[in-house]
Amino acid sequence: MTSENERIEKAKALAEFCIQCAEDKKAEDPVLIKLPETSGVADYFVLATANSDPHLQALANHIERQVREVHQIRVISGEEGNPGGWVLLDFNNVIVHLMLPEIRDKYQLETLWGKK
DSSP: OOHHHHHHHHHHHHHHHHHHHHHHHHOOOEEEEETTTTSSSSEOOOOOOOSHHHHHHHHHHHHHHHOOOOOOOOSSSSSSSSSGEEOOOOOOOEEEEEHHHHHHHOOOOOHOOOOO
């Protein structure tokens, strides 16, 4: 059985991998946020900005494919298309939020959850 510390370290490694994947596809301002242990949502959020609708979809597809190939983890929940300029990829302990600039500015998740 995996200890709590090992689980958190694996989640951090996955989140950092998602950041690298986003950077590889030219996402803007990728951010890693460590969530409080009491959040019950996940261990980490990854936020990144796409510069257009096609870029948003390309980012989502790239991250999902790379995580599946390298970490053998499939997205638990994701949104097809980009309803409202925001795509969410849920990898259980890591949730990736990909947004268009106006959506990221509007919701300011960094402020809500506290930037790492």
